[in-house]
Amino acid sequence: MSPNPQPAVEVSGLVKRYGSKTAVDGLDLVQQPGTVLALLGPNGAGKTTTVEICEGFRSADDGTVRVLGLEPGSESLRPRIGVMPQGGGGYPGIRAEEMLHLVAACAANPLDPKWLIDVLGLGGAARTPYKRLSGGQQQRLSLACALIGRPELVFLDEPTAGMDPQARRLVWDLVGALKGDGVSVLLTTHLMDEAEALADNVVIIDEGKVVAQGSPAELTANRPDDQQLRFRARPGLDTSLLSAALPEGLKVREATRGGYVVEGLIDPQVVSTVTSWCAQQGVLAEELTVAKRSLEDVFLELTGRELRS
Amino acid sequence: MTTFAPGTFTPAPGRGSLPKMLFAHARTEAMLTLRNGEQILLTVIIPLALLVALSLMPVIPMPEPRVGSATARIFALAIISSAFTGQAIALGFDRRYGVLKRLSASALPRWLLVAGRVCGALVVVAIQIALLAVTALILGWKLPLSGLPWMVLLIILGTLTFGALGVLLGGALRAEIVLALANIIWFVLLMVGGVALSVPVGFVHLLPSAALAQALETSVVHGTAPGAGPVAVLVAWGVVAGALATRTTRLT
Numbered sequence: 001m002s003p004n005p006q007p008a009v010e011v012s013g014l015v016k017r018y019g020s021k022t023a024v025d026g027l028d029l030v031q032q033p034g035t036v037l038a039l040l041g042p043n044g045a046g047k048t049t050t051v052e053i054c055e056g057f058r059s060a061d062d063g064t065v066r067v068l069g070l071e072p073g074s075e076s077l078r079p080r081i082g083v084m085p086q087g088g089g090g091y092p093g094i095r096a097e098e099m100l101h102l103v104a105a106c107a108a109n110p111l112d113p114k115w116l117i118d119v120l121g122l123g124g125a126a127r128t129p130y131k132r133l134s135g136g137q138q139q140r141l142s143l144a145c146a147l148i149g150r151p152e153l154v155f156l157d158e159p160t161a162g163m164d165p166q167a168r169r170l171v172w173d174l175v176g177a178l179k180g181d182g183v184s185v186l187l188t189t190h191l192m193d194e195a196e197a198l199a200d201n202v203v204i205i206d207e208g209k210v211v212a213q214g215s216p217a218e219l220t221a222n223r224p225d226d227q228q229l230r231f232r233a234r235p236g237l238d239t240s241l242l243s244a245a246l247p248e249g250l251k252v253r254e255a256t257r258g259g260y261v262v263e264g265l266i267d268p269q270v271v272s273t274v275t276s277w278c279a280q281q282g283v284l285a286e287e288l289t290v291a292k293r294s295l296e297d298v299f300l301e302l303t304g305r306e307l308r309s
Numbered sequence: 310m311t312t313f314a315p316g317t318f319t320p321a322p323g324r325g326s327l328p329k330m331l332f333a334h335a336r337t338e339a340m341l342t343l344r345n346g347e348q349i350l351l352t353v354i355i356p357l358a359l360l361v362a363l364s365l366m367p368v369i370p371m372p373e374p375r376v377g378s379a380t381a382r383i384f385a386l387a388i389i390s391s392a393f394t395g396q397a398i399a400l401g402f403d404r405r406y407g408v409l410k411r412l413s414a415s416a417l418p419r420w421l422l423v424a425g426r427v428c429g430a431l432v433v434v435a436i437q438i439a440l441l442a443v444t445a446l447i448l449g450w451k452l453p454l455s456g457l458p459w460m461v462l463l464i465i466l467g468t469l470t471f472g473a474l475g476v477l478l479g480g481a482l483r484a485e486i487v488l489a490l491a492n493i494i495w496f497v498l499l500m501v502g503g504v505a506l507s508v509p510v511g512f513v514h515l516l517p518s519a520a521l522a523q524a525l526e527t528s529v530v531h532g533t534a535p536g537a538g539p540v541a542v543l544v545a546w547g548v549v550a551g552a553l554a555t556r557t558t559r560l561t
Binding site: 057087090091093094102109110145147150183 | 310311312313315316317318319320321322323324325326329330332333334337340341344345402403405406407408409410411412413414415416417418419560
């Protein structure tokens, strides 16, 4: 871990407006060095605007932003950070390996471009012009460009968008390795599993405001009576009978078509009641699980909206 | 699961050396231009064909020595082709593909982003002029050595002025609109902007195209210093275009 106690990123009271629309509305966040922070929120929540202000691409209308203690976009800061903009970036006619070599030439101690190309599975596309790379390949090249200069802090804006499952897994492994080596990572995502798997801290934002923040464990922490039993069965079952059979304080609902949720303190007796009720209905309870809340549940609870629209 | 040896990504940040960054960026810009077939057609093939046509076919009236006058005008056209039209189109599509954003997120200083493009453009212009000059010499052009330093200075000034105009156009509008406008303006300047023909209308002399062609003719044909008028016109267009471009150019 870095001996420097200065936050990697410190944002306070950040405001950004586009015309009459307020994209970021008084946002605060602090990222400790050497940690992974995920900005989680639906499309249009203000994630990219926030990250682009930290990267120096946009100016804030109000509030202060310090990145490694410096002004975003300053010449002294840029060599110390790695940036993966949303949608990548490259000359249309440049070959993948040439683009990475160009960015490597801007760094004092770059990683080996050839090695990085291979690690990211771009070996077969190394001589392909940028405009002919697939979206996922452009994303991987963009990630390589963000990492090549051995930065202290990396901004990854929707790093796995457009990637196949293997590439997505690779990005997760890379983020883990970066953290292990003391690199701070600030990423945006609208995927709960990504935030839960990668982040030390998650900042959930919606309509430009922070609605919750904490570690994934804190955010999804179970109070003893805050558990869920989920199962699948025929859609449209009358749950009022089940409600009546269950102890007081437990709630039953058909959350999605054929997907039932019982919320409250789930004990073995509750599981037994549910399965016998299903037996009485002549249905088989499939995929029966007892689980803690997911970040998606937290988001839904806080905003009343689905995270993935 | 892919595993990485501990320490693989241990931070070691820092900016690369300035000469190395400038060389890498300018080399990339020049290489991409020279690799692009449409750019080669516009910047090399068409000027070469016009040089041969203007020198050998007396259809278009041109002051004697005919080859010398044609050479000066085609040098001007070649500069307009690559520094203005080629640069504008390339910049329009570079913005579309997000490369300016990508590079401005790297350790590359902003001034170097401009300097690299300028050096890349100068390399391309040098190659164009070399090819055209050899062809002109074969066609019978007598290079007055006394005009050589002026010629070099005018080529650099012309590249900077038209480069600034190209950035002004390519840095602000959508790529398709840039493509259309840059080609139309190129054609208009060639035909009535004092490049292929001397147009005796007063305001044409205030166009950068006419000024460059006229100034180059003085040094390429007569081997003397260009008049102050054309040089002032070029400098004025360059300064105004450059000042505007710094305000209007967008990264994406």
